[in-house]
Amino acid sequence: MRITDLNLNEQNRVETHTDAYSVISNEYQRDIYIDRYGNVEIVLDPEYDVYRALCPKMHEKREKYLNAKLEDIRRWGTSGD
Numbered sequence: 001m002r003i004t005d006l007n008l009n010e011q012n013r014v015e016t017h018t019d020a021y022s023v024i025s026n027e028y029q030r031d032i033y034i035d036r037y038g039n040v041e042i043v044l045d046p047e048y049d050v051y052r053a054l055c056p057k058m059h060e061k062r063e064k065y066l067n068a069k070l071e072d073i074r075r076w077g078t079s080g081d
Contacts, residue, residue, distance in 0.1 A: 003030060003039050006051075014042060014051040017061035019069070021050060 006012045006024055013021040014033065024030050037058060042051040053059070 015053055017058050018065050
């Protein structure tokens with residue numbers, strides 16, 4: 001399944017290369033996602049009701065982002081500290 005196969009009559013949460021999700025429920029949102037990340041292959045993770053991208057390049061970027069975020073949290077703490 002690819003991004004273009006999503007049912008646009010539903011709110012679909014799709015992972016990005018950060019810890020945020022994109023919500024895709026119309027053509028405009030879908031087109032923005034495709035422009036930014038491509039028409040990637042996705043699979044539904046029913047436990048979290050989110051579509052996971054099956055794109056190694058995106059996963060590499062996500063890991064780099066999360067590692068950098070973790071380092072910042074270690075250095076500066078969180079707003080809840």
